[in-house]
Amino acid sequence: MKQFLGTILICSFALVLSGQQLITPGENYYDDNKGIVYNKEFSVLARFHTHGFSMGVNMGTLKTYYLTRFLNFEIGELKHGKEFKQSRDLQPISNQVSRAYIFGKQNNLYALRAGFGEKRYLSEKAKRRGLAVGISYEVGPVLGLLKPYYLELVRNQENGDPVFIIQSEKYGPENEDLFLDFTRIYGSSGFSKGLGELSVVPGAQAKFAMHFDWGAFDEFVKAVEAGVMMDFFFQEPQVMIETEGSGVNNSPLFLNLYINLQFGKRW
Numbered sequence: 137m138k139q140f141l142g143t144i145l146i147c148s149f150a151l152v153l154s155g156q157q158l159i160t161p162g163e164n165y166y167d168d169n170k171g172i173v174y175n176k177e178f179s180v181l182a183r184f185h186t187h188g189f190s191m192g193v194n195m196g197t198l199k200t201y202y203l204t205r206f207l208n209f210e211i212g213e214l215k216h217g218k219e220f221k222q223s224r225d226l227q228p229i230s231n232q233v234s235r236a237y238i239f240g241k242q243n244n245l246y247a248l249r250a251g252f253g254e255k256r257y258l259s260e261k262a263k264r265r266g267l268a269v270g271i272s273y274e275v276g277p278v279l280g281l282l283k284p285y286y287l288e289l290v291r292n293q294e295n296g297d298p299v300f301i302i303q304s305e306k307y308g309p310e311n312e313d314l315f316l317d318f319t320r321i322y323g324s325s326g327f328s329k330g331l332g333e334l335s336v337v338p339g340a341q342a343k344f345a346m347h348f349d350w351g352a353f354d355e356f357v358k359a360v361e362a363g364v365m366m367d368f369f370f371q372e373p374q375v376m377i378e379t380e381g382s383g384v385n386n387s388p389l390f391l392n393l394y395i396n397l398q399f400g401k402r403w
Contacts (some may be wrong), residue, residue, distance in 0.1 A: 159213055174198050177208065179357045179400025181210065185365060185392035188213045190247065191259050200256040201353070206272055207250070214367060216375040218384050223323070237324035239317065240384060242307045242377045244283040244330075247367060249341050257352060268352030272345045272361055280337035286325035289314055301361045304329055306385030307377060316377065339369035339388070345396065357400035365392050 150152040177196035190212020196204045246286065253274030259267075284306040291301055291314070304325040309313045314320050345363025367390040376384045 142378045152358070155185075157356065173201065174353075174355075174402040177204060177206070177357060177400060177402045180358070181396055181398045183210075183212065183394050183396045185213045186396035187390060192249070194400070196255070198402070200269070204255040206253055206255065206274075208248050208253060208276070212247055214247050214248075214280075214373075214375075214390050216241075216384075216386070218376055224321070233323070235288075235323040235325075236399065237321060238285070238323070238381075239318070240269050240377045240382070242374050243285055244371050245375050246281040247305065247341075248281065248284065249276065249367075250278075251341065251343070253343070255347055256349075257349075260347040266351070268349045270347040270349070272347040272363070274342070274343045276341055276369050278341040278369070279338045279375055280339060280367075282335045282337060282373055284330040284333050287315060288325055288330040290320050290322050297362040313378075316379070328385065329360040337371050337373050339367060339371045341367045341392075345394075355400060355402055356396055359398040361394075361396040361398070363394060363396075364395050366390070367392075 159166045179194045190210045192210025193208045196206035198204050219238050221236050251274040255272045257268045257270035259269045286304050288302050330346040342352045345361040349359040
């Protein structure tokens, strides 16, 4: 009798073990309810918003199958709503190329953003290779980099010679009339002009978006976000030249709608 009971216990224990999934610590596995479980996520992103563009990286830690916490770093440009690029059909002067320019622009504004955020999936336990829908939100600091905007201006020779010369100049009180004279603008200067004159404007930034991930538990990240972002600077960036009657006003607040594309890997 004792031998019979012992045999039953041994067989029952073997059946229990055979029904369990052995998981090696530190390794990913697939569960019908939770999907593939990873620890880390890295992705590169391209963000297109209503007043500019930015590129960056996301570094995430997967806390649960529906929650990821991440750090975001990106750089991009913020443009004023009154910016309009134009060009003039001018004959070459001194073998210089006439580039398109933005009338009334004083500075380029570039934004360096860092943020801490979370991504939460709303769809119930998305399966492998399925579309997972969620929300993403982020807050953090932003550094605005102001670079003087240079124009190629047509000037008269100082000696009274009727031959014109072209000079690369940034806006200032002493050349305001010339800088805002359509007939004296030949074009914009190259991007490198003004790089040695950068000034910094600190601020704060935040984002909120709907997140769509194709295969939220796959090894590769393939996601799209659509949302709203805010950049607020503690000092008003002088992007455009404010003149009486122009209707141009600078603001420390930039609100943008955006679409964000993300590609990366989980492990």
